[in-house]
Amino acid sequence: MxxxxxxxxxxxxxxxxxxxxxxxxxxxxxxxxxxxxxxxNPYERGPAPTNSSIEALRGPYAVSDISVSSLSVTGFGGGTIYYPTSTADGTFGAIAISPGFTAYQSSISWLGPRLASQGFVVFTIDTNTTVDQPDSRGEQLLAALDYLTQRSAVRGRIDSSRLGVMGHSMGGGGSLEAAKDRPSLQAAIPLTPWNLDKSWPEVRTPTMIFGADGDTVAPVSSHAEPLYSGLASSLDRAYLELNGATHFTPNSSNTTIAKYSISWLKRFIDNDTRYEQFLCPLPRPSLTIEESRGNCPHTS
Missing domain, CATH: 1.20.890 (cAMP-dependent Protein Kinase, Chain A)
Known part of the structure; x- marks a missing residue:
């Protein structure tokens, strides 16, 4: 028809x-x-976060690592680079992490894959000597970031405008020194930090300080708390005191440290406001948190 x-x-x-x-x-x-x-936000990486996703031992990215010999670098003692294996999402922010007094990168190595799997390039470093003081460790963190962004095998995977520093003990004091010396850093996280200098009005980098209620090496009353108070009140800053913890708690896998570090790094290195919910309102006291302080909501 x-x-x-x-x-x-x-x-x-x-x-x-x-x-x-x-x-x-x-x-x-x-x-x-x-x-x-x-x-x-072109810097946003990974799926929308949940409590379980930031508390997990591994995030959404598969991770590879590269060992960097002290003989192949200048200004610091080498280390290990952890990075997302896939290049599908483009470049990532990067973080250098320093160990503490008398310690090696192995003492903070758990942070490498844990943070990298959330979408960062992470460099856990050894220092020139194990007895280097905070100012020297700060210089070494910056030297490590310069190596990462200029010479490393993964430099093409890194956005050099999105960098941060972390450190334990004297390395934590060093992360403040690095932030003071390089205001362009996007985030700093001192872990049970030690530093004789308690005044940091020149720091422009959003900073989260972890203290431990049972710290007898760098007691919070003479280190973490005054270091936090020494930051400008106008700065995006936070203080989180771990409950039932010691100076050496950051040396082994810790969900509370990971959860809030990931949130801080995502919020300020990646400008990812999806993570603001875990930082503001401030975390309440719990089995793992003694107290917290900070400015909410964040301004940058």
Whole structure:
């Protein structure tokens, strides 16, 4: 039977209309889905976070590592680079981490894969000598970041404008020194820090300090607390005191340290406001948290 030309045209129009409606629906979904937020923030990496995702031993990225010999670098003692294996998401922010007095990178190595799997390049370093003081450790953290971004095998995976520092004990004091010397750093996290200098008005880097209620090496009353108070009150800053913890708690896998470090690094290195929910309002006292302080909401 011969098809009427008008009915054929009507069908074509209906099909075109349906196609347009589907396309509009897909467009609407794209605009309201994860992609819209990512378009607003080109540095955002990984899926939307949950409590369980930031407390997990591993994040969404598979991780590889590279050993860096002290003989191949200058200004610090070598170390291990942990990085997301995939390049599908483009570049990542990077963090250098220093151990404490008399310690080696093995003492803070757990942080390498834990942070890298959340979408960072992480460099756990050895210092020139195990007895280097905080000012020297600060210089070495910056030398490690310079190596990472300029000479390392993964330099192409790093956004050199998105860098941070962490450190334990004298390395924590060193992370403050590094932030003072390089205001362009996006985040600093001193872990049970030790530093004789308690005044840091020149620091412009968002800083989260971890103290431990049972610390007898660098008691919070003479180190972590005054170091926090020594930061400008206008700075994005936080103080989190671990409950039932010692000076050496940061030397082994710790969910509370990981959870809030990831949130701080994501919030300030990646400008990822999806993580603000874990930082503000301030964490309440719990089995693992003695107390917390800080400015909420964050300004930068």
């Amino acid at each position: 011969q098809q009427h030309p008008h009915s054929s045209r009507r069908r074509t129009r209906r099909f075109a209309g349906l196609t347009a409606a589907v396309a509009a629906l897909i467009g609407l979904t794209t605009l309201t889905g994860p992609g819209a937020h990512a378009a607003d």
